[in-house]
Amino acid sequence: MKTNQLILAAALVVLAGCNKVNVETFDETNEIGFRAVASMATKANDAIISGTTYATENTFQVWGWQSENGLFTDAVLVDNYASNFMSNLTISYCGGPQSRADAWRNADHYYYWPFTGAISFLAVHPSTVAPTSTGWDATNKKPKATFADYTIVPGTNETVDLMLADNWGTRRADALPMVFKHALSQIVVIVKTNEDYTNDVKFDVNSVQFNKIDLSGDLAYANTAFDWSDNAAQTQDWMYYNTIHENVNATPAIYGAAKVMIPQNANPDDTATTDVIEGTTLTINYTMTQTGSAAITGTVVVPAPWNKVKEGSTDYDPAVAFPGWEPGKKYNYTLNFKLNEITFAPEVTDWVEVDVQTINILD
Numbered sequence: 001m002k003t004n005q006l007i008l009a010a011a012l013v014v015l016a017g018c019n020k021v022n023v024e025t026f027d028e029t030n031e032i033g034f035r036a037v038a039s040m041a042t043k044a045n046d047a048i049i050s051g052t053t054y055a056t057e058n059t060f061q062v063w064g065w066q067s068e069n070g071l072f073t074d075a076v077l078v079d080n081y082a083s084n085f086m087s088n089l090t091i092s093y094c095g096g097p098q099s100r101a102d103a104w105r106n107a108d109h110y111y112y113w114p115f116t117g118a119i120s121f122l123a124v125h126p127s128t129v130a131p132t133s134t135g136w137d138a139t140n141k142k143p144k145a146t147f148a149d150y151t152i153v154p155g156t157n158e159t160v161d162l163m164l165a166d167n168w169g170t171r172r173a174d175a176l177p178m179v180f181k182h183a184l185s186q187i188v189v190i191v192k193t194n195e196d197y198t199n200d201v202k203f204d205v206n207s208v209q210f211n212k213i214d215l216s217g218d219l220a221y222a223n224t225a226f227d228w229s230d231n232a233a234q235t236q237d238w239m240y241y242n243t244i245h246e247n248v249n250a251t252p253a254i255y256g257a258a259k260v261m262i263p264q265n266a267n268p269d270d271t272a273t274t275d276v277i278e279g280t281t282l283t284i285n286y287t288m289t290q291t292g293s294a295a296i297t298g299t300v301v302v303p304a305p306w307n308k309v310k311e312g313s314t315d316y317d318p319a320v321a322f323p324g325w326e327p328g329k330k331y332n333y334t335l336n337f338k339l340n341e342i343t344f345a346p347e348v349t350d351w352v353e354v355d356v357q358t359i360n361i362l363d
Helices: none
Strands: 008-014 033-037 061-069 085-091 101-105 118-125 133-137 142-151 164-172 173-182 185-193 201-213 218-223 227-228 235-242 246-247 259-261 279-291 296-303 330-337
Touching: 118 142, 118 173, 185 201, 185 235, 185 246, 201 330, 218 235, 279 330
Parallel strands: 185 330
Antiparallel strands: 008 033, 008 173, 033 101, 061 085, 061 118, 085 101, 118 164, 133 142, 142 218, 164 173, 185 259, 201 235, 201 246, 201 279, 218 227, 279 296
16 A cells, blocks of 8 residues: 655745855844754654654754855856855754744854855755765756665664755745655554454564565656666665564554655566566565464565555555555555354264165074
């Protein structure tokens, strides 16, 4: 099952007018800062961000390109032009007397709008993830960035929500939106039973694993779009979770925690005539304990395409192809444990009559 959600987090850049050099007096209203759309904090840097709130404990990096004439043209900024206004600055939340309330800014330096020209900004969340390169896309007149061999390391960065944003503006007093977009795919596994079996059967999920996928890829961000490429040969296994989830019942529950993964297509099994599944698979290990019986541990291997689903529907449809995991989308996989009750239909075979020799007594 796929839930198609492009979840966005946003921050605002507060920009006001003053020359960026030779500043002799400090004016709060002229400082370049960053302000969250909402002040409620719900997630930290190492957590997946849900909704559109950018939390106050988050930090991000900013680069800035300046055009003195206010127009971003090839004559002013050429391809791979160095960042000449801001470069790899860490931005953090810092309300207080020398900053606007509910604002993010660089803790070491103040930056101000120039009197003329425009500034184009690139932001990367979180600040702990550095791009391989940043530059100016002269064709689209926007910032660009690359992440070479970005790798998901199990147990380390499976919840790090890589996001990017860019926007530009000229001298202004109001806020400039910076809308972060998710670069990765979010994977959620939900477990439930088809009905209430609690009086008769106990289900425990022991582990869920995705087999033969890519844990790394190259990311190019240009013209506000993500392009993942150069994935490996899809030979890696990803243990989504291997801690026992006891007493699965009819109420859906998230198994473990939501995680992120490299966007990619599932590799379908094209060797249906053999006994070996060659493509991408989803492997579920479980234990079933029935009243009065010994526990049974089983493994179910579901070959791709387990992500074929009708758009806007929760119904599995093997005839509808789906392109796989895409950036900014959240995929919910529901494992539904369903039992077929053991019943009996007794029948009795009729007697077969056999005539034997007649025995005459006292003949």
